[in-house]
Amino acid sequence: MEKRSDAAKVAESESRLGLALFTLYLAAYTGFVLLSAFAPSILEDAPLAGVNIAILYGMGLIIGAFVLALLYAWLLRRKAR
Amino acid sequence: MIYEPSATAVVIFCLFVAFTLGLSFYFGGRARSVKGYYAAGGSIHWFVNGIAFAGDYLSAASFLGICGMIAFYGYDGFLYSVGYLAGWIVALFVIAEPIKRLGRYTFADALDNRFNSRGIKLAAATSTLAVSIFYLIPQMVGAGVLIKPLLGFSHTFGVISVGTVVVLIVVTAGMVSTTYVQFIKGALLVAFSLVLTALILQRGLRVGPGLERGDLPPAQIVTVKFTGERFVNGKPQGRGPGQSDLEHVGHLSRLPGGATHTGPLGPLAFLSTLGQSEVVLWSSKTEKLSDGSTTTTYTPRKVPGSEVLQPGNHPSFNGIRSEKLSDKLNFLSLMLALFCGTASLPHILIRYYTVKDAASARKSTIVGIGSIGFFYVLTLFLGLGAMTSGAIDVSNSNMAAPLLARSFGEMLFAAISAIAFTTVLGTVSGLIIAASGAVVHDLLTGYFRLDLHDANKVRAGKFVSVVVGIVAIVLGIAFEKLNVNFLVGWAFSVAASANLPSLVMLLFWRGTTREGITAAIFTGMVSSLAWILLSAETYENVYKLPPESAIVPFSQPGIVTIPLGFLTLIVVSLFTQGRVGTGPRKG
Missing domain, CATH: 1.20.1730.10 (Sodium/glucose cotransporter)
Structure with missing residues (x-):
């Protein structure tokens, strides 16, 4: 078995972290799509400031993507130190 | 609808184009190699x-x-x-x-x-x-x-x-x-x-002119003759005397609490107020007549704001509400x-x-x-x-x-x-x-x-x-x-x-x-x-x-x-x- 370089190890751990965050987001997106398709009545409730779940969930997916992206960058930087 | 071409728009558009082209010529020298041309030199x-x-x-x-x-x-x-x-x-x-x-x-x-x-x-x-x-x-x-x-x-x-x-x-x-x-x-x-x-x-949000009494605006009809002539509501399309053009649309028919306007709103208040209001949306139907002309009828209807803020109104997304x-x-x-x-x-x-x-x-x-x-x-x-x-x-x-x-x-x-x-x-x-x-x-x-x-x-x-x-x-x-x-x-x-x-x-x-x-x-x-x-x-x-x-x-x-x-x-x-x-x- 050949010894793998450090760079390859770093790349692998980055990709494992990336895949974990990807799975998290995929689950949230799938939830949104399935709710829209099979239980749209749940999206009608307005739990926060009179804004309905359809909007909150949709906005949450957009803003959540950016938050996850920042988290990813932060975790990678901490690992690198 | 007939639009008045805007001179300001033409001028600003030309300035934009001139600026981007100027930029391109300025950068032209950097793109002589393959890496420069296809990948901006990776720089x-x-x-x-x-x-x-x-x-x-x-x-x-x-x-x-x-x-x-x-x-x-x-x-x-x-x-x-x-x-x-x-x-x-x-x-x-x-x-x-x-x-x-x-x-x-x-x-x-x-x-x-x-x-x-x-x-x-x-x-x-x-x-x-x-x-x-x-x-x-x-x-x-x-x-x-x-x-x-x-x-x-x-x-x-x-x-x-x-x-x-x-x-x-x-x-x-x-x-x-x-x-x-x-x-x-x-x-x-x-x-x-x-x-x-x-x-x-x-x-903010306001109720459309005349809509506070509860009436709907009339339907609008566009007819295109086989010769290409266009008529709006039975009159030739135009802005002159004896002519007619489509009315601008996009109004609320009711605000919560019977208000006629809200004044400035925060982002969440904007969404929640709209959710409790009523909006006039327009649906269109096109028919081909036997004399070769086509008629498109735009019909208004009142839709609760809560429905507007839900998926499933567009024809492509109707499926969400269907049982099939x-x-x-x-x-x-x-x-x-x-x-x-x-x-x-x-x-x-x-x-x-x-x-x-x-x-x-x-x-x-x-x-x-x-x-x-x-x-x-x-x-x-x-x-x-x-x-x-x-x-x-x-x-x-x-x-x-x-x-x-x-x-x-x-x-x-x-x-x-x-x-x-x-x-x-x-x-x-x-x-x-x-x-x-x-x-x-x-x-x-x-x-x-x-x-x-x-x-x-x-x-x-x-x-x-x-x-x-x-x-x-x-x-x-x-x-x-x-x-x-x-x-x-x-x-x-x-x-x-x-x-x-x-x-x-x-x-x-x-x-x-x-x-x-x-x-x-x-x-x-x-x-x-x-x-x-x-x-x-x-x-x-x-x-x-x-x-x-x-x-x-x-x-x-x-x-x-x-x-x-x-x-x-x-x-x-x-x-x-x-x-x-x-x-x-x-x-």
Whole structure:
């Protein structure tokens, strides 16, 4: 078995972290799509400031993507130190 | 509706064009080498590249299409915003860094990195060309659709002028000028959308004139005689005496608590107030009469705000409220294609080669997600703001965003119109570079093994850019009547079906063979294209045949053809395991 370089190890751990965050987001997106398709009545409730779940969930997916992206960058930087 | 061409808009548009062309000539010297021409020398700063992602990605369909769809149907347009943005998660977490590490100029490089196979180059180049052309047509049609009402030129003139400007940008400095044009456009689009949103919230909501008494405005009827003469409500269309034109629409019929206006609102209060109000939406019906004329009737109806802020009002999304499984599958399929399509678009993928390393690729994707996500959050306010602006044209949803801007004054209208044009310029130039790279780098030197010198390769690249530009102009004129949004959906489905299975499996399955990749690209591309051509939407909109006679059970191919691409890759790879030279190189 050949010894793998450090760079390859770093790349692998980055990709494992990336895949974990990807799975998290995929689950949230799938939830949104399935709710829209099979239980749209749940999206009608307005739990926060009179804004309905359809909007909150949709906005949450957009803003959540950016938050996850920042988290990813932060975790990678901490690992690198 | 008849528009008064705006002199300010023409002047601002010309200044924009002059500035971008000036920039291109200024950068021209930097694009003499192949790396300079196709990858901007790998020297673009990650932040600039991140905003350029926004400029590349936020096409006319995003800006005009989504705003128009929300303005006419409410929440449904926002489903596209969510799907388009979610796709960037695939790009960031799965695709960005490996594709940067494995490739040089095109994504075929990355796919072919381990194999050096002519088959893969041919397959990847073909799918790049197919996707780019599909994506180019709606951009060019969009340019024509816009230029007619905004600047008063004909559709043909609009398409030719936009095509010429883009070809000049691409030919002078390739990816360098393309990147800066996209950077400027991305920044301006986000900034001006923010300004518009602030103005919408500042204006608040108000009940339309005369609607507080509970009456509905009368229906509006447009008749087009077979001679081409147009009549509105029985009178010749025009603004003079004895003539008539369509009324601007987009009003509330009731505010909560019987108020007539709200004053300035915060973003959440805007949404919740709208949810408790009542909006007048217009539906249209077109009939062909026996004397050869066509009549389109626009009928108003009152819709509760709570319904407007729910998915399922647009014809494409009716399926959500239907009991039929095939309708629901169509929706799931579209949302899957949007999710998988972004990271498979060739003009997005090539932007990873303009930065210096994998870390920069990652950072620029994060900046891209931030700016694109911010814009998509604003689309909901822009669309709903247009819906209640009292300024929109009932016959043209693409004009909702510019007309919303006009309701705040001529200067803003001119600026938004000019930005809408740069939107087309930015996206089209990226697509032309992608197509040119596929032809020269993948086909000529990769597949046909032509031994081109650096300078010759750049020359060939510029020549191909001109050819692709001309093809785009011709198609933009030929497909004038086709719905703009429709084709962008095609491009996403084809890109996701053809490219994503190979990209993902190459990265995560060591058993992937070159035969597997080649077969998966061709199968994904051909099956998704065939599905689209046999779908009810195409029957209705393109062939003008009854949609019931379509062969496939629902219109969006992704949910079938993306898994089919994966399956093909796995099966073919398993059958071709262990052949000499097919497996990945060790090391």
